Structures are given as structure tokens and as C-alpha cells.
Amino acid sequence: GGIITQTPKFLIGQEGQKLTLKCQQNFNHDTMYWYRQDSGKGLRLIYYSITENDLQKGDLSEGYDASREKKSSFSLTVTSAQKNEMAVFLCASSNRDRGPNERLFFGHGTKLSVL
């Protein structure tokens, strides 16, 4: 088995601040994802990456940057935090090399609050 580690678990920022969230996986999966989850709601895709140094925009990419410098890590930057923003950012990975229907494995999330 493997694990996805997201840091930090909690992130409190100020309006306008640039904030970076990190994700590490030891599954050796090729594809990694960042999803945003608003309280009790579904997941919306921000960015994904199918291999090292690859970046693909999701439907919610505006206001975010991402970086995949290593196969095992995928970071997400909130370029300018919005006042009263509150959400959980979930990182996930999957092994697409094994086929199109491989499940996603998720981390426990980074909970963002903006003051």
C-alpha cells in the first residue's frame, strides 16, 4: 500500500496572500490531481498532471498555479487568497498506466481559511 501526505493540514491566510499547498505520494503513481471541496459538497478539479513536469487545467484553475517537479510531488498555489474563502483542497493520485479505470487515492486534505 501507499499513502498520500498533504501539508499543511490547516492553512490560515490573509486576503491577497499567495499560499502554497503540498502533496506527496509514495504509490509511484503517474497521475496526480488537485480538487477543491466546499463544505459538504462535491469535488471540483483545479489541476492535474499525467507525468513529471506536465500540467493540465481543470474547470477551476483560474486563481491557482500548480507545479509537478517530481513524480512523487504535486504542489498547488493560491495566487491571491480571497477574503472569507473557506474550502478543503484534496490531492489525489492514480496509476493510469494500468488502464483508464484505475481508482483515485486521496489525501486527507488541507483546510484553508482566509481572514
Next chain:
Amino acid sequence: QQNVQQSPESLIVPEGARTSLNCTFSDSASQYFWWYRQHSGKAPKALMSIFSNGEKEEGRFTIHLNKASLHFSLHIRDSQPSDSALYLCAGMPNYNVLYFGSGTKLTVEP
């Protein structure tokens, strides 16, 4: 963009009940369909998937897919309090991306 609608938004059932959760997709682009479950404060975890019309059963859980009506459902037999969670359906219209619905919050009361 795949639009995924789930119903109901929330559901409370007694222990032992049969529970049905529903999902409707906006178009027929998706090839693979998944149900994920997220217990409160935890990471979402994959439950079951299907890619062809019909039913699939695993233990107390059955999923049903009808591509013609764009309808996908999850049925839980003999619901247990431990089944209380947020249930998320998802479809995959392209090779790499899963689009999730907004979720159904299920509460099973002892």
C-alpha cells in the same frame, strides 16, 4: 465539461433500511462511472465502478448504470450506521479526468 447531478442532497434512513442514491449525467461522454464514499473528516475512498449498462453487486452494495437515460445509482441493502457518509458519484468523459457530483449526505440512524 461533464455536469453531474446527485439526488437527494441528504437522506436520513433507519438502520436496516434499503437506501437508494441517484446520479444523472449531462451527456453520454463518460465511459466509466464511480461511486466514492467520504466519512466525515476523512479522505474520499472509491467504492465501486462500472463501465457497461447493467448492475454490479458487492456485498450490501449494488450499482446500476443506464447509459441511455444517463442514470447511475447506488443501492445499499441493510443500511448500517457505519454507512453514514457523503456519497459522491463520478463519471470519466476522458481518459484522465473524473467529474464528481455534489454528493448525497447519508445518515443511518440506529
